Amino acid sequence: MENILGPSIKRIRKEKHLTQKDLGKMTGFSQNTVSQHESGSRVIDEKAILKYSQALGVTPQELFNSYLVKESLEKDRFIKDPSQTNIDNTVDILKKLEEPRQQNVYNYADNQLKEQNGKVVNLPLVGKSAANPTELTYGDVEIEHDDFTDVPHGADTAIRIQGDSMEPLIHDGQIIFYHQQEEVENGEIAIVEIDGDGVTCKQICYDYTSDEVILRSINKKYEPRRVKDDQVRIIGRVIL
Structure with missing residues (x-):
């Protein structure tokens, strides 16, 4: 089967302060095989996944969940919330303004929030x-x-x-x-x-x-x- 879990195995191994050699001894694989599994250059089957799970003290599902989290984080780097982009751009501009102008921006934003929340009398x-x-x-x-x-x-x-x-x-x-x-x-x-x-x-x-x-x-x-x-x-x- 396609090897998509190699990066997850590598991350969890490092979290547990294990070397590839250590993990090889625990799974019965050679250090070279562990390296190929982690890099994704070698197919990893269900038996191998089970061995890695047992050695790392996690379930196969947890290995897969770790992969999903990594994928989500990678997507976030390229797909950014438009509202967050507006916030980041505003902060960048605010940093370039002199202090009195920064205060004006703050006052305007504060009033906008109060209007939005219906606190205008x-x-x-x-x-x-x-x-x-x-x-x-x-x-x-x-x-x-x-x-x-x-x-x-x-x-x-x-x-x-x-x-x-x-x-x-x-x-x-x-x-x-x-x-x-x-x-x-x-x-x-x-x-x-x-x-x-x-x-x-x-x-x-x-x-x-x-x-x-x-x-x-x-x-x-x-x-x-x-x-x-x-x-x-x-x-x-x-x-x-």
């Missing part, structure tokens, strides 16, 4: 909120709707922050999320309107002795701002 996006102790955002509030991923639990509105007073927690230009409510606890970060003129993002602290609200910045270079309680309207609690 459509929320109203408020124009801008000032995070600056000397500025407020004036005029009519512009509201549009947009799709977002990574929306914190409980958030119902998004807003884009303007200014650096809440850094490093919240950065200039960052979109954050909040839950619309009229009250917040002492020390929570909120979106607030002051005197009906403008909107800002600040940490809220209450001074009950003077009926004042202290608007604190995270950025230590800005001093806290104190305003009367009736001058402040809480719009919502920021959820990070």
Whole structure:
């Protein structure tokens, strides 16, 4: 019969740290015959297969299974999954990009995965909120709707922050999320309107002795701002 099991015999022999001479002694074959069997240059019959199986401590079926595994691995070298090819090509390109561009690719891929998994939420996006102790955002509030991923639990509105007073927690230009409510606890970060003129993002602290609200910045270079309680309207609690 055609010899297709020679490579399997050779592999298992090496795994068991046997030489061709050792295997020859165990099977009664000469070292030259073992070599020819392993290379496939000599036909191997059923009796020989049985002798090799007994000597190597495996069944004839296990020899054949080993052959099938080898064939499968060989095919995988030439027949590659198209999706895996796309992954490999993308990784190769990613390695050539500068770090900021790598981050852009990651962010895009992460958003694609979340969209695929149905984790996109459509929320109203408020124009801008000032995070600056000397500025407020004036005029009519512009509201549009947009799709977002990574929306914190409980958030119902998004807003884009303007200014650096809440850094490093919240950065200039960052979109954050909040839950619309009229009250917040002492020390929570909120979106607030002051005197009906403008909107800002600040940490809220209450001074009950003077009926004042202290608007604190995270950025230590800005001093806290104190305003009367009736001058402040809480719009919502920021959820990070």
